[in-house]
Amino acid sequence: MTLTGHTSTRKMLYWGSHYLMIAAFVIFALFPLYWLLKVSVTPNDILYTEGVRMWPSRTTWDNYTFVLTQSNFPHYFMNSVIVAGTTAAVTTVIAALTGYAFSRFAFRGKVIIVALMLITQMFPLVMLIAPIFKILAPLGLTDSLTGLIIVYTAFNVPFATFLMQSFFDGIPKDLEEAAMIDGNTRFEAFRAIILPLTLPGVAATLGFVFTAAWSELLFALMLVSSESASTFPVGLLSFVSKFSVDFGQMMAAGVLALIPACLFFLLIQRYLVQGLTAGAVKG
Amino acid sequence: MASIEIANARKSYGAVDVLHGIDLNISDGEFIVLVGPSGCGKSTLLRMIAGLEDITSGDISIAGNVVNDLQPKDRDIAMVFQSYALYPHMSVAENMSYALTLRKTAKEKIADAITNVADILGLSALLERRPKALSGGQRQRVAMGRAIVRKPQAFLFDEPLSNLDARLREQMRTEIRKLHRRLGATSVYVTHDQIEAMTMADRIVAMHDGIIQQVGSPVEIYDHPANIFVASFIGSPAMNFLEGTYETKDDNGSDGAGICLSDGSLVPVLHAQGATTHQAATLGARPEHITIVSDANSGLAARVDLIEPMGLSTLVHATLADKPIKIFTMDRPDYAVDSTIHVSFDMEKVHVFDTKSELRLPPITEPHPSHRD
Known part of the structure; x- marks a missing residue:
């Protein structure tokens, strides 16, 4: 005992x-x-007077009301939704097709392409701002959402491709061969058999790229100068003025900016958990 | 159903030749088994018939039409994979009907076909299940069903039983054979398991290093192997090989022939075609063609290494002329290890191989292979 x-x-x-x-x-x-x-939710007047407390003695929604009605934030927010959403969608489509090719085909120059894609991940982005600005400016792509989407897509495709490739590697080749014998062309087999099985991978890639694009500040700051094309990370900076920082409003904007990312992950989390643990248990 | 002709088909990956000129005619309704060790090119050949691998040179025809440049979907063949390759996100019924749906078959016809095939294979109760919820044997059946439902020109099997346990494998072997008899479908079956080859094939194609070593009925291949490779690969327990020289006059001066082993002992054999006296020759004797004799004078002395009871029979491992041999007996011997026994070889059944070319030198009483058929 x-x-x-x-x-x-x-x-x-x-x-x-x-x-x-x-x-x-x-x-x-x-x-x-x-x-x-x-x-x-802390009222401005007690933000500095109460000292460090875990919860303020009074709460208020004023900061939210101000951000939603008086500031440009809703506009920045929409810009971010457009940029991050489009980047995620375009990148995932490209990455799925490229990843499939890397996973299934042996072709000349494959090693070189993989090496090149890895090399692009090596350099700090700061180094590339000037040349990218130089390239985009004459094309009229600075100060535009399209320009941002193109740059984000370019930077996210390599990693997203390797991510998708690892998901395709986990699916037996036999499956699309069976489909091809059953009457599919290779592309049809990819679409009807392989893609539904890689949904977790697609979700993981979408989520990864979406968050990366959603919170990107460096290029958004450097390539865009007008209010109309600013994304929300840049917009957050507008709460910092020369003489003061409006913390309450900035934080309210921050909370609002979290919402789409949370919603997005809520939608894909079922696939995401499957995806990240795929292959861990023998089926 | 259709015949398949393979004419001088080659396959190379860059500088590496995997198949060196394969010629094979498979008749309508025949069950052909391609057998050989891993890497012999048997699966590659099957995949070339399926259209999953390109043909480097040569021709493959199905039902008289060259299919070299046809996509797999246009060849009208069905294939059963080793991994079964069932679509995990579809039910059993959807898996089986996929090919028919793609061919835009009428819904009622598909339903009829599925019911019919599910009946034959005992899958009726499982139609709504996903592959994940099936046992290995059931998945295997679904894979078969998916192939049968289509009524294709030919069936291709790529080691379909190797993921099953021994008992189930035996059962499926019989079922596939029965199914073949019922459907009369031209079938090409790849396996590395010589028992599957022996039990299932109308004709066995024994392959090694990308070359067909021998084509023939199971009994023909077993009794008259073309060379040492085929002789050693087919049959379990495997054939015993003892190297020596071919001699035509024994000590008594009589006009016999024999293989003189390394220790000087002589095993009498039938005169072999094309063999010259004193040439290097290998004696091939299946375990069942060696008998243990009680009379020391009528046999060669061998040392017992191990007794392996197999239930029906017993396998005696022994050493003869410094070489390990296996002897098959239906008795229940109880020799002590290291004791001496005497063995005699069935002169009519043992084989003589040319050690250098590894080809079998058939006895002069047997018609030459080129005159057979």
Whole structure:
């Protein structure tokens, strides 16, 4: 009896510390988000006067009302939706087709193409701003959403391709061969058999590219100068004026900007979990 | 159903030749088994018939039409894969009807065909299930059903039973054979399992290193192997090989022939066609063609290494002239390890191979292979 008592205490200690560590990690990871939310509902007049408190004594939605009705934020927000959405869609289509080719075909120059795509991932983006600006300017693509979409797509395609390729690699070649014998052309087999099976991969790629484009600041700042083509990360900066920073409104805008990303992940999370654990268990 | 002709078909990947000029005619309704060790090119040949691999040179015709440049979908063949390759996101019924749907067959006709085939294969209760919810044997059946439903010109099987356990494999072997008899479909079946080849084939095509070694009925291949490769590959337990020299006069001066083994002992054989005295020759004897004799004078001495009871029979492992041999017996011997036994070879059944060319030198009493058929 003492023995079992002893082991159960040890077990509890083990699991207790286990959960404690997980809790510590989760708090560490989510605290900034909590702070974002807290500041966004804190009235301006008590933001600096109350000191550091976990929750303000009064809360208000004023910051949200202001951001939604008085600022340009809804416009930036729409721009971001257009840019991130289009980038995610275009990149995923290109990555799916390229990834399939990498996964299934042996062709001349494949190694070189893969190497080139890897090389593009090597350099800090800052180095490329000037040449890209030089290229886009004469084409009339600076200060435009299309320009941003093109640049984001170009930068995301390599990684997205490798991601999609790994998903295609996980699907047996036999499946499309069976479909081709059953009466499909290769492309039909890809569309009817392989693509439905890679939905988790497609979701993961969409999610990855969407978030990358959604929160991108560097190019959005450098390539776009007018208000009309600004995305929300740039828009957030407009809450910083020469003399003050309007933290409450900035945080409210930040919370609003989280919504589409959250919604997006909510929609694809079923596939995402499948996708990230695909192949872990033998089917 | 249709015949398949393969004429001088070659396959190379860059500088590497995988198949060196394959010639093979498969008649309408025949069940052909391509057998050989891994890497012998049998699967490549099957995939070339299916259209999944390009043909480097030569021709493949199905029902008299050269199909070299036809896509797999236009060849009207069905294939059963080793992995079954069932579409995971479709039900059993959808898997089986996929090809018919693509061919825009009328819905009622598809339903009839599915019901019919599901009946034959005992899948009626599983039609709505996804492949994930099926056992290995059931998946195998669905893969078969998907092929049958289409009534194609020919069936191609790529090691379809190798993922099943031994008992199920045996059962499916019989079922596939029965199915073949019922449908009379031209079938090409690839396997590395010589038992499958022996039990299922109308004709076996034994392949090695991208070359067809021998084509013949199972019994023909078993009893008259063309060379050492075929002799060693077909048959389990495998044939014993003992190297020596071919001699035509034994010590008694009588006009016999024999293989003189490395330890000087002589195994009498029938006179072999084209063999010259003293040439290097290999004696090939199947385990069932060696008998253990009680009389020390009428057999060669061998040392017992291991007794392997197999239920129906017993396999005695022994050493003869420093070479391991296996002896098949229906008795229940209880020799001690390292004890000496005496063995004699069935002179009518053992084979003589030219050690250098590895070809079998048939006895002069047997018609030459080129005159057979």
